[in-house]
Amino acid sequence: MFRNRQEAGRRLAAALASFRKERPVILALPRGGVPVASEVADSLGAPLDLVLVxxxxxxxxxxxxxxxxxxxxxxxxxxxxxxxxxxxxxxxxxxxxxxxxxxxxxxxxxxxLGDRPRVDVAGRVAILVDDGIATGMTMRAAGRATALQRPSRVVVAAPVASSEIAADLRREFDKVVCLEECDDLFAIGVHYADFSQVGDEDVRRILSHHATVAG
The missing domain is CATH 3.30.1310 (Ybab; Chain: A;)
Structure with a gap:
């Protein structure tokens, strides 16, 4: 069990550490994926943006x-x-x-986002991050939308995922990184001690924190 999304993000960042030298772009699925992705972006020194799905x-x-x-x-x-x-x-x-x-x-x-410029992912490794993957519908849609922007690779990452869905995603995207894969994943929240709702203001605050990170 993860203590919260921040701790899950730090552990996920460790699993993604090999991508640091590739200047990746971190793309969060709001809202729950944003605190997780924030930790990954901080650890990899990468810009953070959103995939709205x-x-x-x-x-x-x-x-x-x-x-x-x-x-x-x-x-x-x-x-x-x-x-x-x-x-x-x-x-x-x-x-x-x-x-x-x-x-x-x-x-x-x-x-x-307001008038904030979006991060250009063309030619770069795009790492999509959520707090968990159950049915895989939103992550698959986000990945396909990102692929249209011509990144060099699309990497899917989450602290926890359905093992069946993770296998499906591996057949479509370049790499899938999950810390825990479960045969029966009915609710992502049961894998977190604190799965408090992430609000709009939380997302804005986190994006503001990352606004100065160079693309």
Whole structure:
């Protein structure tokens, strides 16, 4: 069990130490991934930026992922086809939830980034960090959106992940680094003694801390 996201981030940074010499860019999935990624960025002396991505939840069951959408041009939208098919989700219902999440992505962009310039990942190692990977939908969408920016490699990193999902991600991305992989990962929070909610102000504070790190 990790004490909190900060301790998890420090342990994850140690596992990623070999990337320091490659001048990586650290990309956090907000909000929970930001404190973890902050520790990684500090340890590797790397710039920190965000990948704005949202789960597309089943109507009435928002924590049950039927897809994910990530910022970018073009947008990256993933559908969890087995869930969509099993629950008989109409395309119009899927798109309605996706559009609501796009509104939240735009709100977060304004709230967290404002006019702050984004870090250019082209030609660099992009390390995507979250506090845990359960279904893998948001991380996969984030990774695909990042790949469109032409990094030299896409690395997925998290303190804890489903072993099945980690294996799937390894087939798609260049490298996956997880400290703990579990056969039955039902809730990321059970792996943390303190899994307090990360707020908008926490994200802004952490990004402000990293604003002076050279790209």
């Amino acid at each position: 949202r789960k597309i939840g089943v109507p009435g069951q928002p924590e049950f992922a039927m897809g994910a959408v990530a910022e970018g041009a073009p947008l990256v939208t993933l559908r969890n086809e087995p869930v969509v098919h099993a629950l008989g989700i109409a395309d119009s219902d899927f798109e309605a939830v996706r559009d609501r999440e796009l509104i939240e992505i735009e709100r977060r962009r304004r709230a967290y």
